[in-house]
Structures are given as structure tokens and as C-alpha cells.
Amino acid sequence: MCALCLLLWQHVERSGLDARREALVRSLAHWQAPLAEAQRLTRESDARLAAEQLARRHARATARFFALADALASNVPPGIGLQQLSQFADETDLLASAADESAAAAWLGRLRTLPGVEAVSVRELKRATPGGAARESAHDGEPIRVAAHLVWQGVGVVAKAGAPRAPNGAREPAAKEVK
Numbered sequence: 029m030c031a032l033c034l035l036l037w038q039h040v041e042r043s044g045l046d047a048r049r050e051a052l053v054r055s056l057a058h059w060q061a062p063l064a065e066a067q068r069l070t071r072e073s074d075a076r077l078a079a080e081q082l083a084r085r086h087a088r089a090t091a092r093f094f095a096l097a098d099a100l101a102s103n104v105p106p107g108i109g110l111q112q113l114s115q116f117a118d119e120t121d122l123l124a125s126a127a128d129e130s131a132a133a134a135w136l137g138r139l140r141t142l143p144g145v146e147a148v149s150v151r152e153l154k155r156a157t158p159g160g161a162a163r164e165s166a167h168d169g170e171p172i173r174v175a176a177h178l179v180w181q182g183v184g185v186v187a188k189a190g191a192p193r194a195p196n197g198a199r200e201p202a203a204k205e206v207k
Contacts, residue, residue, distance in 0.1 A: 085118075088180075088182075089115060089116070089118070092115065092120070092144060092180055093115045093120075095142075095143065095144065096113070096115070096120060096142065096178075097113075099138075099142045099143075100113075103138065104135075104138075105131050105134035105135050105138060106127075106131065107126055107127030107128060107131035108124055108125075108126050108127075108131055108132075108134075108135045109124060109125045109126075109171075110122065110123075110124045111123045111124055111125060118179075118180060119177060119178065119179060119180070120177070120178040120180070121151075121175070121176070121177055121178075122139070122174075122175070122176045122177075122178070123173070123174070123175050124173075124174045124176075125171040125172065125173055125174070126171060126172040126174055127171060127172075128172065129172065131172075132153065132172050132174050135174065136148060136150065136174070136176060139176055139178065142178075144180055144181050145178050145179070145180060145181070146179050146180060146181045146182075147178075147179040148176055148177070148178055148179075149176065149177040149179070150174070150175070150176055150177075151175040151176065151177050152173060152174065152175035153172065153173070153174055153175075154172065154173055155170050155171070155172050155173070
């Protein structure tokens with residue numbers, strides 16, 4: 029008998045709770061459409077902000093590329109030949125050949141004075157050897173291979189010379205030119 033009374037009481041409580049829940053759901057139903065619209069507008073706003081930030085980043089990279097191209101085209105030290113220029117969003121890699129050590133030093137000094145360049149890291153500076161030739165047989169007439177990495181002002185982290193690069197998926201090239 030006690031168990032029957034307890035079951036009856038639980039049923040009455042449950043039906044009361046169900047009735048209150050249904051009343052609450054009906055009262056909140058008119059907010060469903062405005063809430064969905066607010067969520068949609070928030071998603072659109074977030075997407076617009078992300079696209080705007082990406083556009084600014086690419087615009088900075090493009091402006092840096094053209095400024096660098098202008099600077100490299102004027103006042104080039106004699107004996108320097110630019111072989112490759114790779115422009116990424118926040119960094120630039122340059123590969124050049126220099127006739128001698130003084131030309132390489134002058135070119136690296138010129139890179140350090142470019143507007144907007146915060147740091148120049150030399151990744152490689154070695155005399156090129158003919159294919160398959162031993163190091164001892166290389167003579168002073170061979171060009172010097174110079175690989176430099178530019179870090180632009182406003183970029184958070186300055187890369188160390190010889191530091192490992194980010195994974196391939198982590199950075200997308202903005203422009204690349206090979207001569």
C-alpha cells in the first residue's frame with residue numbers, strides 16, 4: 029500500500045512538472061526565430077572580421093613585396109645577382125649570388141637598411157662549388173651563394189638564422205619569383 033501511494037505521488041509530481049515544462053517551452057517559442065537570426069548575424073560578423081583581417085595581411089604582404097622589389101631594383105651593389113625571392117605573409121626569403129665577400133656584405137647591409145625591415149638573418153653564406161667538385165678544389169673565382177631571411181616590422185617573432193621553418197601548411201606563399 030505504501031508503495032502504491034509513493035507511485036501515485038511521483039506520478040502527480042511528474043505530470044505537474046511536465047505541464048510546467050510545456051508551458052515554459054510555449055512561452056519561449058516566440059524567441060526561437062530571433063535567437064536563430066542573432067546566431068546567424070554573429071556568424072556572419074565573425075566571418076566578415078576574419079576575411080577583413082586576411083585581406084589586411086595580404087595587402088601588407090603585397091605592399092612589402094613591391095617596396096622590396098623597388099629597393100632591390102635601385103642601388104644594387106655590383107657583383108650581385110638575385111636568383112630567387114620568396115614572399116610570404118610575414119617573411120621574405122632571398123637567394124642571390126655575389127661575386128665576392130665585399131659584394132655579399134654590401135648587399136646584406138643594403139637589406140638591413142630597407143624601410144620596414146626589422147631584422148635580416150643570413151641562412152647561408154658559402155662559396156659555390158662546381159657540381160661534384162671537392163671543397164678543396166673550389167677557387168676564389170666561384171660566386172658566393174647568399175640566402176637571407178627578412179623579418180618585417182610589426183611581426184611578433186624574429187626568426188633565428190638556421191631556425192627550422194614552420195610546417196608547409198602553416199604559411200602560404202603570397203608571391204614567388206624565380207629567375
